[in-house]
Amino acid sequence: MTTIHRQQLLSLLSDKLNPELVQDYCPNGLQVEGKAKIGKVVTGVTASQALIDAAIAAQADAILVHHGYFWKGEAATITGMKKNRLQALLQHDINLFAYHLPLDVHPELGNNAQLGQLLELPAIQPLTGIQPAGIVMQGRYPMAKTLAQVAALLEQKLGRTVLSHSAGEQVVQQLAWCTGGGQGYIDAAAVAGVDLFVTGEVSEQTIHSSRELGIHFIAAGHHATERYGIKALGEWLASETGIAVEFIDIPNPA
Structure with missing residues (x-):
């Protein structure tokens, strides 16, 4: 199976999306560090618990999303829903990459x-x-x-x-x-x-x-209007690196 180092993946994504050029409401790039070698990436719109659970089931090494964590103005405490999400990522050593406005x-x-x-x-x-x-x-x-x-x-x-x-x-x-x-x-x-x-x-x-x-x-x-950027980014990443990339759509009527 083809693998890529976490830092190399981060560099590829950052070179493509240029997050440093956009003032955003959250950190763009690697938000949660997991294992160093990445062979399987799951992409999705939002890093919800449902997407994390699906990524765990798919044996992903990394999750790449449009809506990640650590938004400006949100509570800094790691409790409740945020604690559960982060705990699942850390327990399974899964990286979380997120790009908000740079992907828009x-x-x-x-x-x-x-x-x-x-x-x-x-x-x-x-x-x-x-x-x-x-x-x-x-x-x-x-x-x-x-x-x-x-x-x-x-x-x-x-x-x-x-x-x-x-x-x-x-x-x-x-x-x-x-x-x-x-x-x-x-x-x-x-x-x-x-x-x-x-x-x-x-x-x-x-x-x-x-x-x-x-x-x-x-x-x-x-x-619905933001499914397609992250899907296209994942398809580009797969073509550039040869690693496995799977888009998982978690339904949301909003």
């Missing part, structure tokens, strides 16, 4: 880039004026679609029902998006003049912004 914004493997592919857009680019660059993307359909057509496409690709809100005439040609919890960017998207803003979550005020700014809105699920 990567121009090829990122969550936003991958969602752009699912939206079947021929070309995408960052929405100007938003930092970090790539946290909101924009694209244009060569031929206009209806809001219902875009919503149906997302439902087919993501395998779930989306929340769709029309702000009037249903024509959609120019759109912007931010995977995950990006509903706060709807105002910037409206200022940019796009017809539709797509994200993972919705807040009460989001619908008022949609109505009053005249921009269509779709919430397609935080988890």
Whole structure:
């Protein structure tokens, strides 16, 4: 079985994602140290107990996720749920690697880039004026679609029902998006003049912004819109190193 040293894996991931260029709310990279030699990696969206248990069952040496631990503002104590998760990782000597915003914004493997592919857009680019660059993307359909057509496409690709809100005439040609919890960017998207803003979550005020700014809105699920970056990163890692990489999707309706 092909193996890679933990530090070499960390260097590969860091060189690809450049976490030092992004100011984030959590540490990116190796969050929990495990065994030195890695032959099997499990990828997933969030380092939940269910994913850890699945990785243990799969005899993984490392877990690579988008949502890891040690978020800014969270309690520093290792108790309860956090204690159980860390204990399971340490008992089985499993490394935990996590990349948050660096994975969102990567121009090829990122969550936003991958969602752009699912939206079947021929070309995408960052929405100007938003930092970090790539946290909101924009694209244009060569031929206009209806809001219902875009919503149906997302439902087919993501395998779930989306929340769709029309702000009037249903024509959609120019759109912007931010995977995950990006509903706060709807105002910037409206200022940019796009017809539709797509994200993972919705807040009460989001619908008022949609109505009053005249921009269509779709919430397609935080988890659903962020499955594809970590999956693409794992596939790239497997092709680069030859180690075994398995994507495990832990269902989450949010």
